[in-house]
Amino acid sequence: MEIKRDVFQAIADPTRRKIIGLLATQSMNLNTISENFEITRQAVSLHIKILEQCNLVSIRQEGRERICEAKLEKLNEVHQWTEQFSIFWTKKLQVLKQVVENSPKTPSNLPGNQMSQATKNTKIR
Amino acid sequence: MEIKRDVFQAIADPTRRKIIGLLATQSMNLNTISENFEITRQAVSLHIKILEQCNLVSIRQEGRERICEAKLEKLNEVHQWTEQFSIFWTKKLQVLKQVVENSPKTPSNLPGNQMSQATKNTKIR
DNA sequence: AATTTGCGCAAGCAAATACTTTCATACAAT
């Protein structure tokens, strides 16, 4: 239930990203997931545990099977984090660079971001 | 120049995400970046190297300084990967679940995703 | 009742990660 793990860390592993893609299409049990990978069932089980720990997957017991269901709302966190930098892959970038580099001492005319703490003691050379 | 590292892995580390946020506001040299963190300059230098290896940061020499500049287009890859699952944090989810679970054998009525390979030998129990 | 299936747990291991400290080098300022 509790979040013990960073969602960014969870999706860092390519196998886990594949598992996510797999479960997004439909829920399935652990063995069925494992059949899609070269690694052992136990290894997959570990990945699933990690995904569960950061609420990307929920598991329900059904007889002796454990059905894994994607619950990817948490990925919104990642989506939003990247969103704030989307300016870097749009045409606005050129304009922005000019604005920032030509304005004398106001690097704060950027769209809202989450770096207030990190930036607060930045020394401008 | 070449991509030696996964961008998902690069942003898995919270320190690197902070560095990205920092550099997004303005370019700065290595020491200035380090001043924003508790860890040593060398540790930051390593993080920068990793960010450089997956093209999230470019470095130009200026006298004895190395100016690090954000070059975050690569984050678009992450943005798009999460985008395909955005259905999970919108109201469409409820509807989708019904559609998928009530249609007998067609889990392929999902929006385009990149799991063709992973899914191709999925056994449906 | 015996066997198969689905799965967790634990121990072990090699490699990677995230640092550190120490040293060396090149440019800059005095």
Place this chain on the structure above:
DNA sequence: ATTGTATGAAAGTATTTGCTTGCGCAAATT
């Protein structure tokens, strides 16, 4: 020329990661 500054490179270390093999157990099938 000497000193200070910005940095890399290397070596060492503790921790984490991703995986394996081997075991046991409970539910399902025969």
